[in-house]
Amino acid sequence: MSLLDFSRDAFIVTFFVYCAAFILYAVAVMGTKFSNRDPGVHGRKWGRISFTVSSLGLAAHLTFFITRWIGGGHIPVSNMYEFMSFLSMMIMVAFTVVYLIFRKTILGLFATPISIIIMAYAAVFPQQVQPLIPSLQSYWLNIHVTLAATGESFFAVGFAAAFMHLLRTVNFNSNVKSDRRQQRWVEFTLICVVVVIGFIAAVFGFRAAGYESVFTQEKTTIDKQGQAITDTSKVSYSLPPIVAPYNSEVESFKPFLGLKEPLFHAPSWMSGINAGRKLNTVIWSVIVGIILYGLIRLVMRKSIGKTISPLLQGLDPDDLDEISYRAIAIGFPIFTLGALIFAMIWAQIAWGRFWGWDPKEVWALISWLYYSAYLHLRLSRGWQGRNSSWLAVIGFLVIMFTLVGVNLVIAGLHSYAGTM
Structure with missing residues (x-):
């Protein structure tokens, strides 16, 4: 070893x-x-x-x-x-x-x-x-x-x-306005922790399932001589693509729970082919985190x-x-x-x-x-x-x-x- x-x-x-x-x-x-x-x-x-x-x-x-x-x-x-x-x-x-x-x-x-x-x-x-x-x-x-x-x-x-x-x-246990505000902020902090755990759970869960979808993106730039140069890049998603990279095409897509294509593309101001994948990861983290939080609340009832x-x-x-x-x-x-x-x-x-x-x-x-x-x-x-x-x-x-x-x-x- x-x-x-x-x-x-x-x-x-x-x-x-x-x-x-x-x-x-x-x-x-x-x-x-x-x-x-x-x-x-x-x-x-x-x-x-x-x-x-x-x-x-x-x-x-x-x-x-x-x-x-x-x-x-x-x-x-x-x-x-x-x-x-x-x-x-x-x-x-x-x-x-x-x-x-x-x-x-x-x-x-x-x-x-x-x-x-x-x-x-x-x-x-x-x-x-x-x-x-x-x-x-x-x-x-x-x-x-x-x-x-x-x-x-x-x-x-x-x-x-x-x-x-x-x-x-x-x-x-207080219903006073100031105490209620403190309660909400404490709970919000805990929700942020649960969202991080949701991110980890989502990544490892889909990775264990072998999920992968691939996109190609063409980016055109102008060099100093005024010539257009087109670069083609690929990005692989390990989470179901809710967000596709900006100006990209699907090379391979694995459906998940009725999701047969991305719901939308990343906005143009999010530069880089990885920007859409990162935004997609954030969305999935929030989704899984909210589900986990809901389950915890269901069990604890408070x-x-x-x-x-x-x-x-x-x-x-x-x-x-x-x-x-x-x-x-x-x-x-x-x-x-x-x-x-x-x-x-x-x-x-x-x-x-x-x-x-x-x-x-x-x-x-x-x-x-x-x-x-x-x-x-x-x-x-x-x-x-x-x-x-x-x-x-x-x-x-x-x-x-x-x-x-x-x-x-x-x-x-x-x-x-x-x-x-």
């Missing part, structure tokens, strides 16, 4: 160990609600067990990372599969650090599924080891990307603690937030607020070094300029400015508690758009990160 094969096996083992750890964290937290045993003793015992299992998962994750690095010949952070896998690992590292400081078992119930979802998201992308393009063949890749991801991982833990704070403090909230009633909301703040305070200087300072140094070396208004650069700056404002406001009067938690939740959504939306939707110098 080659190192890369062993690495792939370690990735799978890691995923299932994390899932087991999540279940154990749930037992540690919810067992205190449903058992007749001493909640303190029960929680500490299962808390130790669940943390041990999540630590074993982290050890397997480190094994995946190291063996892929050695087998691939370069640090595995150069495409979406590798980077999101690394981010998932660093989230568990950040969780471990924060857990050892605060000893809050319930944090694992929220941090672990974030890592699991990001791992599953990573597995959507091509997993082959790809040779580094010239601009990535630098030791600055190791420094810039790893530090940026480490900072973002602490932001993720801060998000988990902040969202727990909201679930703990929002009154889900909102997800209202279901989870009682599990957190024994927690001190001030502790959760402090954990969120401390995690973000740890991650901010690391993110500053990795995503801005070292990134600008590398940009000067690779492209001959510190700053070029590339979309990824702009959104990294937006993320940095946002968390700068968060830390400033967090120390101001009136911005602790619920206000601070909402800032932490929104901040992580900004980070995820920077990682996912910019890489996959907006064209730029960072578009080498991989495609679906």
Whole structure:
């Protein structure tokens, strides 16, 4: 067995160990609600067990990372599969650090599924080891990307603690207008998580079924001599095409549930043959996510937030607020070094300029400015508690758009990160 094969096996083992750890964290937290045993003793015992299992998962994750690095010949952070896998690992590292400081078992119930979802998201992308393009063949890749991801991982833990704070403090039984508004926004955040899970479920479901439809697209450009040049490209869909690429023809189409042709073409302003496929993926993610959410509501017979909230009633909301703040305070200087300072140094070396208004650069700056404002406001009067938690939740959504939306939707110098 080659190192890369062993690495792939370690990735799978890691995923299932994390899932087991999540279940154990749930037992540690919810067992205190449903058992007749001493909640303190029960929680500490299962808390130790669940943390041990999540630590074993982290050890397997480190094994995946190291063996892929050695087998691939370069640090595995150069495409979406590798980077999101690394981010998932660093989230568990950040969780471990924060857990050892605060000893809050319930944090694992929220941090672990974030890592699991990001791992599953990573597995959507091509997993082959790809040779580094010239601009990535630098030791600055190791420094810039790893530090940026480490900072973002602490932001993720801060998000988990902040969202727990909201679930703990929002009154889900109130009909007061302000409380109803808070309930809706908490539920909307949970719906966004379910949509991400829907995206993963849709991709893996249709991929397992072997679904594929193919389109061809002709694009005409005028060269410097005024001559028309026509290029023909093909794009393969792994999800039933609701949206076809702009100005394309069907080469092969596999019907699905009465869908015998695309309902419409992508608009002309969405440039690139992959634009229609990406829009199609977004639509399917929303459709499957809404179906999943409907099924969850049907089973629970109430909102997800209202279901989870009682599990957190024994927690001190001030502790959760402090954990969120401390995690973000740890991650901010690391993110500053990795995503801005070292990134600008590398940009000067690779492209001959510190700053070029590339979309990824702009959104990294937006993320940095946002968390700068968060830390400033967090120390101001009136911005602790619920206000601070909402800032932490929104901040992580900004980070995820920077990682996912910019890489996959907006064209730029960072578009080498991989495609679906």
